[in-house]
Amino acid sequence: MEKTLKEFKITLESRIQHASRIFIVPHKNMDFDAIGASVGMAEICRFFKKEYAIVTDDSIMDMNKGVRNIYDTVLKRYSVISSEEMTSYRTLEDLLITVDVGKKNLIPSAIVHQLDSFSHIVILDHHKEDEDSIVTGDKHVNTATSSTCEMITRLLKLFGIEIDSWLAKAFLAGIFVDTNKLKKNTDEKTLEVTARLIRRGATIQDVNDLFVEDFANDRKIQHLIDGTEFITHHIHSVALIYNRQDPDTWYAQSDLAQAADYLLPYKVDASFAFGFTGVDTVGISARTSGGMRIEEMMHLFGGGGNEHSAAAYLSNVSDLKAVREQLMKLICREDYYTVQSPTLTTDSVMVESSSENRPVVKKYSS
Numbered sequence: 414m415e416k417t418l419k420e421f422k423i424t425l426e427s428r429i430q431h432a433s434r435i436f437i438v439p440h441k442n443m444d445f446d447a448i449g450a451s452v453g454m455a456e457i458c459r460f461f462k463k464e465y466a467i468v469t470d471d472s473i474m475d476m477n478k479g480v481r482n483i484y485d486t487v488l489k490r491y492s493v494i495s496s497e498e499m500t501s502y503r504t505l506e507d508l509l510i511t512v513d514v515g516k517k518n519l520i521p522s523a524i525v526h527q528l529d530s531f532s533h534i535v536i537l538d539h540h541k542e543d544e545d546s547i548v549t550g551d552k553h554v555n556t557a558t559s560s561t562c563e564m565i566t567r568l569l570k571l572f573g574i575e576i577d578s579w580l581a582k583a584f585l586a587g588i589f590v591d592t593n594k595l596k597k598n599t600d601e602k603t604l605e606v607t608a609r610l611i612r613r614g615a616t617i618q619d620v621n622d623l624f625v626e627d628f629a630n631d632r633k634i635q636h637l638i639d640g641t642e643f644i645t646h647h648i649h650s651v652a653l654i655y656n657r658q659d660p661d662t663w664y665a666q667s668d669l670a671q672a673a674d675y676l677l678p679y680k681v682d683a684s685f686a687f688g689f690t691g692v693d694t695v696g697i698s699a700r701t702s703g704g705m706r707i708e709e710m711m712h713l714f715g716g717g718g719n720e721h722s723a724a725a726y727l728s729n730v731s732d733l734k735a736v737r738e739q740l741m742k743l744i745c746r747e748d749y750y751t752v753q754s755p756t757l758t759t760d761s762v763m764v765e766s767s768s769e770n771r772p773v774v775k776k777y778s779s
């Protein structure tokens with residue numbers, strides 16, 4: 414049974430009160446939303462004077478500048494441990510809370526191996542569930558909500574917990590990253606929460622500053638976008654973004670997400686940015702304004718997301734071309750588009766990658 418946020422609050426309070434310790438787990442490769450939700454949940458644990466720890470194996474070295482900025486303060490303000498440290502601290506009365514994630518393949522495997530040993534598991538998330546999702550009745554999973562930070566801001570209000578200006582900034586960054594700065598997946602409630610965070614001391618400028626990449630990284634993403642192929646299939650248009658010149662270049666998942674976000678306004682049904690994220694591992698970041706069933710598509714690669722943003726991580730990939738071919742097969746299938754082409758006589762696909770149509774990269778800062 415799905416719980417409303419108010420029902421979830423009651424469950425959460427009871428689970429926290431009865432736990433000896435609480436482990437808060439965001440998804441791997443934390444973004445602003447996962448970090449914000451983690452610290453929001455840590456505030457709730459503190460409110461009930463409970464011992465807690467945020468558990469992550471992410472390395473500071475892999476974080477982009479903005480995420481690192483927030484994370485540096487997280488390390489000072491909150492208790493953060495690795496999954497290995499968690500394993501050595503465990504008792505049977507521990508509570509596990511996952512935030513901004515519900516799927517097993519998106520949390521450290523050491524935690525997945527211990528799932529059965531927790532007294533209870535609570536999930537707060539806005540990603541669609543599937544057969545890989547952790548099974549629990551104690552969850553609030555609403556794919557219609559912009560971000561987990563929107564949920565956590567509302568939860569803190571329900572608990573009557575104060576939000577200081579740093580927390581407000583961290584939460585607003587989470588909302589911004591998942592809504593591409595309120596350009597998508599944003600409704601009245603998102604704007605209300607945004608207004609509340611601004612009243613608590615977050616400023617649009619501060620949050621925008623977190624999104625300003627360093628120059629070298631900005632150039633790297635620009636180079637990635639330069640390689641965009643616009644694929645025309647019947648009435649549809651899809652952007653494939655990958656580094657054709659230097660296919661072996663490594664990217665952070667956040668780079669791919671930024672590139673996919675970038676192409677979305679260019680009248681495409683969907684954009685897919687992909688590239689190596691490590692040895693033999695490839696990340697795909699997919700975005701749509703609603704023209705394409707990207708969540709289902711990423712699901713085929715073992716990933717997931719929601720109807721506007723989805724991602725997948727592929728292992729044992731040696732050639733980026735193979736990933737492009739797999740994506741092309743899906744792009745040629747009418748059933749992955751929300752609006753079908755009127756007549757389908759041929760299976761013609763046009764690939765256009767001229768420099769004329771190449772969008773100019775705009776910096777996040779202005």
Ligand SMILES: [Mn+2]
Pocket residue numbers: 446447513539560561591
């Ligand atoms: Mn999120």
